[in-house]
Amino acid sequence: MIIRLITLGLVCAVCSSTQGIVVYSDFSDTSGLVLNGAAASVDNGTDGVVLRLTPASGNQAGSIFSSDLVDATNFSTTFSFRFTESGGTLFDGNTETGADGMVFVVQPVSSSLGGLGQGIGFTGITPAVGVEFDTWHNSANNDPSSNHLGIDLNGSVNHGVDMLYTVDVSPDFNNGDRWFAWIDYDGAILEVRVSQTTTRPTDAQLTRDLIIPDIIGQDTAYIGFTAATGADWNNHDLIDWTYDEFNPIPQPAAVSTLLVAAVLCLRRRV
Numbered sequence: 001m002i003i004r005l006i007t008l009g010l011v012c013a014v015c016s017s018t019q020g021i022v023v024y025s026d027f028s029d030t031s032g033l034v035l036n037g038a039a040a041s042v043d044n045g046t047d048g049v050v051l052r053l054t055p056a057s058g059n060q061a062g063s064i065f066s067s068d069l070v071d072a073t074n075f076s077t078t079f080s081f082r083f084t085e086s087g088g089t090l091f092d093g094n095t096e097t098g099a100d101g102m103v104f105v106v107q108p109v110s111s112s113l114g115g116l117g118q119g120i121g122f123t124g125i126t127p128a129v130g131v132e133f134d135t136w137h138n139s140a141n142n143d144p145s146s147n148h149l150g151i152d153l154n155g156s157v158n159h160g161v162d163m164l165y166t167v168d169v170s171p172d173f174n175n176g177d178r179w180f181a182w183i184d185y186d187g188a189i190l191e192v193r194v195s196q197t198t199t200r201p202t203d204a205q206l207t208r209d210l211i212i213p214d215i216i217g218q219d220t221a222y223i224g225f226t227a228a229t230g231a232d233w234n235n236h237d238l239i240d241w242t243y244d245e246f247n248p249i250p251q252p253a254a255v256s257t258l259l260v261a262a263v264l265c266l267r268r269r270v
């Protein structure tokens, strides 16, 4: 396994910068990425070297984006994360500390950083498409609960009075466990799946019809993640990440990583 992971690291360093395909089995090498604000690679003592988007302290924002534009007309991306050390004060209907969550972002402008706290590092990044993993109820944003998924557009985390394109998830994302996520876009429908196991759920928990190139104004984008803390906080750790053309594989995220790496090795030999 050690040899395979070392091989993955080498593949990652080559392909993340030259082929528009992202494969990070860990973040000991962050070449191909731009880190902003509080984001830093750290050994979290459990998962190895992760990308810590924010540390567990108040009023932090961090983001990471691909340093190169990638094809955003269709894609499948998988990643895993762990949110730990919940802390802070209780208000706005929340019964558990810890905040604010993380957003997977597709945006064409720059490797930029959005707003703190309830903005989850996403507010102000426009045009953009975001998939939020929101751990704090903000009544001002029409959050449906203190732990939900949402699909957001153009730097806004306000879901509107009908709370469209959100779904509650239980247990909490910031329960300290490792979570796995799969986001697939076939060019017309964005699908989001999460699980505490490596088994990709058959049915998507959240979907939204959208044409990403129409929203962001072009076919290519910088892709990455934002996170933030406010009066409450968590460590927001991204453990691994793959991004490729639309190719939903009903396999665990970790196995998908190995498959993508194998494909890349074959491509390089041709």
Ligand SMILES: [Ca+2]
Pocket: 094, 096, 097, 098, 135, 136, 137, 146, 147, 172
């Ligand atoms: Ca919560």
Ligand SMILES: [Ca+2]
Pocket: 100, 118, 134, 135, 136, 137, 138, 141, 143
């Ligand atoms: Ca929120």
Ligand SMILES: [Ca+2]
Pocket: 132, 134, 141, 142, 143, 144, 148, 150, 157, 159
């Ligand atoms: Ca929300």
